[in-house]
Structures are given as C-alpha cells and as structure tokens.
Amino acid sequence: MTVLVLGDQLTRRNGPLSAQPDESALLIEATDFARRHPYHPHKLTLLFSAMRHFRDTLRDAGRTVHYYEESTFERAFDDHFERRPGDELVLMAPASHGTVDRLRSMVERRGGSLTVVENTKFLCAPETFDEWADGPPYRHEQFYRFLRRQTGYLMDGDQPVGGEWNYDDQNRETPPDDWTPSDPPVFEPDETTRRIQSWVESAFHGGYDGPPYGGDWADPGPFRWPVTRRQAVQALDDFVTHRLADFGPYQDAMVEDEWAMSHSLLSTSLNIGLLGPGEVIERAISAHEDGDAPLNSVEGFVRQVLGWREFVRHVYRREMPGLATANQLDAGEDLPDFYWTGDTEMACLSDVVDGVRKRGYSHHIERLMILSNFALLYGVEPAQLNRWFHAGYVDAFHWVTTPNVVEMGSYGAGAFATKPYAASANYVDKMSDYCSACPYYKTKTTGDGACPFNTLYWDFLDRNEELLRSNHRMGLVYNHLDNKGDEELAAIRDRATDLRRRASDGKL
Ligand SMILES: Cc1cc2nc3c(=O)[nH]c(=O)nc-3n(C[C@H](O)[C@H](O)[C@H](O)COP(=O)(O)OP(=O)(O)OC[C@H]3O[C@@H](n4cnc5c(N)ncnc54)[C@H](O)[C@@H]3O)c2cc1C
Numbered sequence: 001m002t003v004l005v006l007g008d009q010l011t012r013r014n015g016p017l018s019a020q021p022d023e024s025a026l027l028i029e030a031t032d033f034a035r036r037h038p039y040h041p042h043k044l045t046l047l048f049s050a051m052r053h054f055r056d057t058l059r060d061a062g063r064t065v066h067y068y069e070e071s072t073f074e075r076a077f078d079d080h081f082e083r084r085p086g087d088e089l090v091l092m093a094p095a096s097h098g099t100v101d102r103l104r105s106m107v108e109r110r111g112g113s114l115t116v117v118e119n120t121k122f123l124c125a126p127e128t129f130d131e132w133a134d135g136p137p138y139r140h141e142q143f144y145r146f147l148r149r150q151t152g153y154l155m156d157g158d159q160p161v162g163g164e165w166n167y168d169d170q171n172r173e174t175p176p177d178d179w180t181p182s183d184p185p186v187f188e189p190d191e192t193t194r195r196i197q198s199w200v201e202s203a204f205h206g207g208y209d210g211p212p213y214g215g216d217w218a219d220p221g222p223f224r225w226p227v228t229r230r231q232a233v234q235a236l237d238d239f240v241t242h243r244l245a246d247f248g249p250y251q252d253a254m255v256e257d258e259w260a261m262s263h264s265l266l267s268t269s270l271n272i273g274l275l276g277p278g279e280v281i282e283r284a285i286s287a288h289e290d291g292d293a294p295l296n297s298v299e300g301f302v303r304q305v306l307g308w309r310e311f312v313r314h315v316y317r318r319e320m321p322g323l324a325t326a327n328q329l330d331a332g333e334d335l336p337d338f339y340w341t342g343d344t345e346m347a348c349l350s351d352v353v354d355g356v357r358k359r360g361y362s363h364h365i366e367r368l369m370i371l372s373n374f375a376l377l378y379g380v381e382p383a384q385l386n387r388w389f390h391a392g393y394v395d396a397f398h399w400v401t402t403p404n405v406v407e408m409g410s411y412g413a414g415a416f417a418t419k420p421y422a423a424s425a426n427y428v429d430k431m432s433d434y435c436s437a438c439p440y441y442k443t444k445t446t447g448d449g450a451c452p453f454n455t456l457y458w459d460f461l462d463r464n465e466e467l468l469r470s471n472h473r474m475g476l477v478y479n480h481l482d483n484k485g486d487e488e489l490a491a492i493r494d495r496a497t498d499l500r501r502r503a504s505d506g507k508l
C-alpha cells in the first residue's frame with residue numbers, strides 16, 4: 001500500500017499519512033500540468049518547492065518516498081506500477097471536481113487500485129453540509145451559524161460569544177492617514193527554492209504559449225511565501241501577534257501601496273495543507289481570550305476561515321460541473337488586456353493588477369470590488385475571468401476560485417449570491433484612497449474623463465434589467481435608474497460603447 005499525496009495535500013498531522021505511519025508515500029511533479037495555464041511563476045515555485053521540502057521532511061522522518069519528476073501523471077504511474085505491480089494507493093479526497101475519476105482510471109488501467117479517504121483539510125464533512133443544506137440557493141450566514149454551533153468556536157453555550165453573530169458594523173472602517181500596518185514576513189528562498197526558481201524560469205517562462213501573453217505576463221518581485229510547515233507556523237504567529245487586532249476594522253479597506261493591509265496571507269498555507277483551519281481559528285480565538293485581539297477582529301477572521309472557506313468548498317462540490325460555465329447574465333465580453341499588462345489609466349485597477357503581476361496576490365476586497373466588479377460591469381464572460389484568477393494567484397485552486405469568481409464575483413448562477421456585487425466609484429472612493437490620484441473623475445458618469453466604473457455601473461443595470469429588476473434587493477438602484485431621463489441613458493450607453501472600444505484598443 002502507498003499513500004498518494006497530491007501537491008496541495010502536504011500534511012502528515014492528519015489524513016492518510018497520519019493514519020498509515022508505516023506506509024510509503026508517492027508524490028508526482030507533472031510538468032505538463034504546470035503548462036495548462038500561464039501560471040504566475042511564484043505559484044509554480046510555491047508548489048514545487050513545498051512538495052520537495054515535504055518529500056525531504058518525510059524522508060528525514062524515516063518514511064520511504066517515491067518522488068517522480070515527469071511530464072505527466074500517466075508517465076509517473078507507468079514507472080510506479082512497473083516497479084510495484086498491483087500497488088494499492090490511498091488518497092485524501094481531492095477538493096477539485098473530477099480529479100478522483102481521472103486518477104482512478106489512470107491507476108486501474110495500470111493494474112493498481114485507488115481508495116479515497118476523507119479530506120482533513122476542511123472542518124465540515126460533506127455529509128454534515130448535505131444534511132444542513134436545502135439549496136441551491138445556499139445561505140452563508142445560516143451555514144456559518146450552524147458551523148459555529150457544531151464546532152463550538154466563539155460560542156458561549158448556545159449563544160455567540162459577545163452576544164452577536166457578527167460585528168460587520170465595526171468592520172467597515174478605513175484607516176487614518178498615519179496608519180502603517182506591520183510588515184508581513186518574508187521567507188527568504190533557501191537552496192531548494194532557489195533551484196526551483198531558476199528551473200521555473202527556464203522551463204516555464206514562456207512555456208505556456210496560449211493567448212494572450214504566453215507565460216510572460218507576470219512581473220515577479222522577490223518570492224516570499226512559506227514553503228514548509230515551520231515557515232507556515234511562523235507566518236501564523238506573525239499574523240496573530242502583529243496584524244490580527246487590526247484585521248477586523250480594516251478588512252474591507254484599500255490603501256495604495258499597502259498591498260497586505262492587516263490580512264493574514266495564510267491562504268497559500270491553508271490551501272496546500274501546511275496549516276489546518278482548526279489550528280488557525282484556535283490561535284485567533286486564544287489571542288482574543290488572552291486580551292490580545294478584539295472580538296470584532298477575531299470574529300471577522302473566524303467568519304472567513306470557518307464560514308466562507310468551508311462554505312465555498314461545499315457549494316462547489318454540489319454545484320459542479322455546471323458552476324464552472326454558469327453565466328446567467330449572458331456576459332460575453334473578452335477580458336481586457338490590462339488584466340495581464342496592468343496598462344490602464346484607472347488608478348485602482350492599475351495598482352491592483354500590478355500587485356498581482358508582482359506577487360500573485362491581492363486581498364479579498366481588491367479581488368471582489370475592483371477586479372471582479374469591473375469585469376462584472378464590463379460584461380466579461382465569467383469562465384474567462386476564472387481562468388485569469390486561476391493562473392494569476394498563488395492561492396488559486398479550482399475549488400476556491402470557481403465559486404468566488406463565477407458566483408460571488410460574476411453573479412453567474414445565483415447559487416449563493418443574493419445580488420450582484422456591483423458598485424460604482426462611490427464605493428471605491430469610500431473604501432480606498434485611489435480616486436484622489438486618478439485621472440478619471442469619480443463623480444462623473446458621462447462625458448470626457450468620467451470614471452468607467454460609473455458609466456459601466458448604470459449600463460450594467462440597464463442591460464440586465466430583465467433579470468435584476470425583480471430582485472427585491474435591487475429595488476432602490478432601479479428607482480435611481482428610473483430617475484435618469486432618456487437623454488442621460490443614451491449618453492451612458494454611448495460612453496459605455498466608447499469605453500469598450502478603448503479597452504480593446506488598450507487605451508482605457
Ligand atoms: C474573485 C475572488 C477570487 C478569489 N480567489 C481565491 C483563490 O484563488 N484562493 C483562495 O484561497 N481564496 C480566494 N478568494 C477568497 C479570498 O479573497 C482569499 O482567500 C483571501 O484574499 C486570501 O488572502 P488572505 O490569506 O490574506 O486572507 P484573509 O483576508 O486574511 O482571510 C483569512 C482566510 O479566510 C479564507 N477566506 C476568506 N474569504 C474566503 C472566500 N471567499 N473563499 C474561501 N476562503 C476564504 C482564506 O483561507 C483566507 O486565508 C477569492 C475571492 C474572490 C472575491
């Protein structure tokens with residue numbers, strides 16, 4: 001028997017490696033897999049380096065590890081089953097759709113077998129979610145409360161600690177001008193990571209030759225992400241000690257040049273298994289109990305990890321494969337090139353896209369209210385936007401990008417979003433300092449220099465009236481649309497057409 005460990009399952013604290021302490025492990029680096037999208041070089045470095053460090057840790061602990069560096073999974077299995085005919089593989093259930101079927105068929109064609117066991121990278125088991133759920137539509141708030149009760153996290157008997165289930169009203173602040181968040185830790189590449197970095201550069205730089213920029217679109221700065229369990233624990237300590245207290249109030253705020261704000265930067269470590277959700281939540285709760293972090297920050301953080309992360313995983317599991325191509329607004333525009341180049345005059349988009357090109361990261365509100373919001377208003381096909389997020393982000397995996405991008409960001413299916421997350425410059429200006437330095441006018445909707453978010457916002461409501469007007473949460477904005485005269489509406493439509501032309505000419 002051998003434990004098959006996928007590149008995002010790097011844990012031996014639970015799951016099949018912990019249940020089978022005496023069995024060997026099998027890890028496969030499949031380079032063709034890394035060429036399926038124009039991945040950010042930091043993402044490839046993160047995954048390959050973390051896998052090799054994990055292999056070394058297992059070997060140092062005395063375990064036999066079969067480690068294949070091959071072009072495809074098929075070739076690695078050819079080698080493996082030639083050496084170990086009939087091997088019985090055990091695998092932690094992958095979160096991404098279709099992976100088990102593909103692996104099982106490859107293994108069985110070579111005379112092996114595959115047993116799939118529970119995924120311990122999440123806290124809520126599929127049966128528990130399925131018993132709770134009566135959707136679609138699914139409601140996050142109800143699920144979050146259900147899971148708080150199930151786990152007992154931040155509970156005082158049957159009631160939430162502090163008396164409220166959420167403290168959102170305290171968590172929508174923007175920081176004062178003199179606020180400086182603590183610098184997030186940088187994990188200097190060791191020799192293994194440095195070797196991977198140069199290999200990624202030579203093997204994959206331009207290794208993807210699909211549209212629009214091949215593999216050359218990124219502008220990578222220094223690599224900084226944890227690649228070992230030890231580093232991931234340091235990253236968690238650093239967050240809890242220096243940034244958790246401010247996480248809540250500023251979680252929706254954006255400040256130019258403060259790319260991390262007080263976010264945890266733990267998504268890569270959680271998603272590849274270096275950290276577990278339970279330990280992360282428990283550290284944050286302990287900080288509150290020790291008086292080191294206020295309840296609004298800790299609850300806000302627990303809501304993300306216990307609520308949203310678990311929720312989107314299960315919605316994805318239940319709504320695939322349809323969710324990947326869902327497009328209820330029938331949005332068919334191509335993604336503007338500036339998502340790859342950062343070449344736009346719009347101050348907000350330019351700064352956020354530059355951050356993605358440098359680091360493969362931007363924080364949640366930039367993903368939702370700048371990048372997805374613009375694509376939604378512009379009418380970008382959700383699957384195209386999903387591919388861009390999937391390629392560009394260090395923490396992107398199909399199970400987490402798809403519900404976030406296609407549903408939350410693009411209102412593709414109505415599976416859990418109760419309305420589109422659509423906003424004009426008014427929101428961006430309230431939550432950021434971008435608009436004051438932008439050549440576009442945040443208060444103008446039509447005419448020269450009008451902010452594209454404004455024009456496209458009203459154009460979006462106008463174009464999607466048939467589906468959205470009947471949504472009771474949209475009643476107020478449709479009242480505002482009704483107050484616009486025919487002349488103004490015509491000017492909005494003209495300017496929207498002009499903006500689309502300019503975007504496709506690279507002049508927005
Ligand atoms: C359009 C869009 C695309 C996204 N793509 C990804 C992605 O590819 N990978 C990814 O892990 N997250 C994704 N998210 C969710 C969220 O933005 C990131 O998890 C978060 O920004 C990661 O940074 P952080 O670790 O500093 O998070 P923090 O803000 O510190 O939050 C703490 C943790 O909560 C979890 N979390 C918070 N929100 C979500 C959410 N909506 N879904 C799932 N987990 C959540 C993450 O594990 C995160 O590390 C996306 C959100 C949107 C709107």
Ligand code: SF4
Nearest residue numbers: 346348434435438451
């Ligand atoms: S004015 Fe418009 S484009 Fe410029 S920063 Fe504000 S929202 Fe972005």
